[in-house]
Amino acid sequence: MTYSNNDSRMNGKLVVPEDRLKLIRQLEKEMVEERIRRRKEKRRIANRAAKVSP
Amino acid sequence: MPGRGTFFALDKQRLPEFVERLPELGVVYVQARTDCGGAGKLCELTPVYIDYESHTLCSPAVGLMVSLDECKGVNATSNGEAGSAMCGFDFEFESRPCGLSIYALPLVSDMDCYTSLIDQFFGRPLDREDLDEWREGYSPANYHCDNCEKAGLYRAKYPERHPVCEIFQGLIENQTRVFSRLMSAHSDLSISLQPENIVIDSGIVSVIGNDSSVLALHMHNLHALVIKRKTVDGSDVSAIGIYNSLGTKGLEFLVEDPALVEGWSHICELAKTRDLS
Numbered sequence: 136m137t138y139s140n141n142d143s144r145m146n147g148k149l150v151v152p153e154d155r156l157k158l159i160r161q162l163e164k165e166m167v168e169e170r171i172r173r174r175k176e177k178r179r180i181a182n183r184a185a186k187v188s189p
Numbered sequence: 190m191p192g193r194g195t196f197f198a199l200d201k202q203r204l205p206e207f208v209e210r211l212p213e214l215g216v217v218y219v220q221a222r223t224d225c226g227g228a229g230k231l232c233e234l235t236p237v238y239i240d241y242e243s244h245t246l247c248s249p250a251v252g253l254m255v256s257l258d259e260c261k262g263v264n265a266t267s268n269g270e271a272g273s274a275m276c277g278f279d280f281e282f283e284s285r286p287c288g289l290s291i292y293a294l295p296l297v298s299d300m301d302c303y304t305s306l307i308d309q310f311f312g313r314p315l316d317r318e319d320l321d322e323w324r325e326g327y328s329p330a331n332y333h334c335d336n337c338e339k340a341g342l343y344r345a346k347y348p349e350r351h352p353v354c355e356i357f358q359g360l361i362e363n364q365t366r367v368f369s370r371l372m373s374a375h376s377d378l379s380i381s382l383q384p385e386n387i388v389i390d391s392g393i394v395s396v397i398g399n400d401s402s403v404l405a406l407h408m409h410n411l412h413a414l415v416i417k418r419k420t421v422d423g424s425d426v427s428a429i430g431i432y433n434s435l436g437t438k439g440l441e442f443l444v445e446d447p448a449l450v451e452g453w454s455h456i457c458e459l460a461k462t463r464d465l466s
Binding site: 136137138139140141152 | 334336337340343344351352412413414415416417434450453454457458460461464
């Protein structure tokens with residue numbers, strides 16, 4: 136259960152200002168890129184480990 | 190000792206050495222503050238040690254942790270009159286008024302030790318104006334958007350209409366013990382109190398315990414309550430998390446009765462209906 140007396144949350148759709156929305160989109164993009172980079176790195180390490188292990 | 194209301198600054202390089210001497214003060218009043226509120230209690234800071242890996246001051250028996258890396262400085266206050274209050278060390282962090290204070294109380298603390306710590310670790314007295322100017326540099330701008338600010342002003346104007354007051358009123362009536370934890374990037378303080386009274390003043394709701402512990406809720410910044418059942422050390426508890434408008438949890442209250450969640454949620458539902466009408 137979450138309670139807040141903030142009217143914008145309770146009365147209707149939350150409106151995010153355009154500049155903040157832009158920033159959020161940018162952060163989301165960076166997070167996805169970072170996730171892909173980490174996944175590639177993990178795969179690279181796993182491949183290398185597979186070559187090294189007997 | 191210098192005159193009334195004199196301030197001193199600690200040489201930050203000597204911070205670890207200074208904090209390890211704090212137990213010598215005996216009984217002190219420890220108060221931690223975040224933007225959502227504060228918590229304070231009378232205790233002995235013993236044992237106290239520094240975890241040099243995380244650079245943190247820890248006092249497990251007290252439930253206190255302070256990040257020495259985040260600490261921007263320590264200022265000492267002295268009013269120079271034996272028997273008068275408010276001699277203390279203010280640990281200053283970014284985002285004032287968040288911080289931690291350790292007060293030496295004339296009737297219970299070792300005031301000679303307090304004076305001796307100031308003499309040994311603190312430099313020449315500071316001008317109040319210089320101190321205020323220094324602190325101003327660590328005071329963040331208001332982070333609320335227009336809607337949050339509006340809701341915050343309403344909470345500060347009518348604190349008694351907020352469900353948190355009704356919830357604590359119930360805990361007082363039922364003499365229920367509350368475990369609370371104040372958490373922030375710079376400090377962490379746990380207190381256990383049996384609420385005895387609520388005092389509302391200037392947008393701050395203070396819950397007074399029956400043993401000198403105090404919880405203060407800064408209603409302007411108390412953006413949201415999250416009520417849920419939790420399992421702590423194998424026992425089910427009712428928990429209330431207090432969040433600011435950035436979604437950061439500043440305080441948490443735990444009560445060893447999982448059934449209270451329903452009642453608290455009902456109080457919040459009623460408040461929502463009231464807010465919308």
